Amino acid sequence: MPDPEITLYGLNISGHVHRAVLMLEMLGLPYTYVETSVESRAAPDFLAINPLGQVPVLRDGDVIIADSNAILIYLVARYAPDGDWLPRDPVGAAHVQHWMSIAAGELRYGPALARAIKLLGLPLDPEPPRALAKKLFGVMDAHLANRSFLVADRATLADIALYSYTAHAPEGDVSLDSYPAIRAWLARVEALPGFVPMSRIGKAD
Numbered sequence: 001m002p003d004p005e006i007t008l009y010g011l012n013i014s015g016h017v018h019r020a021v022l023m024l025e026m027l028g029l030p031y032t033y034v035e036t037s038v039e040s041r042a043a044p045d046f047l048a049i050n051p052l053g054q055v056p057v058l059r060d061g062d063v064i065i066a067d068s069n070a071i072l073i074y075l076v077a078r079y080a081p082d083g084d085w086l087p088r089d090p091v092g093a094a095h096v097q098h099w100m101s102i103a104a105g106e107l108r109y110g111p112a113l114a115r116a117i118k119l120l121g122l123p124l125d126p127e128p129p130r131a132l133a134k135k136l137f138g139v140m141d142a143h144l145a146n147r148s149f150l151v152a153d154r155a156t157l158a159d160i161a162l163y164s165y166t167a168h169a170p171e172g173d174v175s176l177d178s179y180p181a182i183r184a185w186l187a188r189v190e191a192l193p194g195f196v197p198m199s200r201i202g203k204a205d
Helices: 015-026 068-079 090-104 106-120 127-143 157-167 180-190
Strands: 006-010 031-035 057-060 063-066
Touching: 006 015, 015 068, 015 157, 057 068, 063 068, 068 090, 068 157, 090 106, 090 157, 106 127, 106 157, 127 157, 127 180, 157 180
Parallel strands: 006 031
Antiparallel strands: 006 057, 057 063
């Protein structure tokens, strides 16, 4: 198989972009990262690849995939079909999908939104997303109390999808001090081969 020609369009403070970066790095795939500002996402050439004007967007040759969770699925199915990132048994696959739906729901509108309000100065009340974040983290902490990862005894796409906005929740004034199982899980994800922190997005080694 020839080397992939992958380009990832993103924003370096975005947890959605970070989860795509994590997957690329953990799979050891070569790629080009393009920082994509709000203004440039309104340009016709960007809207041609994602009419919603959102990042991340992944281009792999002639293939274009938008949405961070869709990118995770694509990368694993295309480049690691025999790996453990997406369980092949029906129950395991369903559990991964469950957590990825939470990443697009409670995580997005809880800690991710609280962080965006704080970092970007959005004119929104931060208390509802902070309350949702605390509710979600209570569920996650109980779930992780006796397990290493969210679905299996190894990392899956569920862990990649939930990691970034959970780890950066304190930036939205949502403390992780009360969630020891979550903090231990974050450390296990950070110890995975290929892990890179969000602060490294777009920076040369």
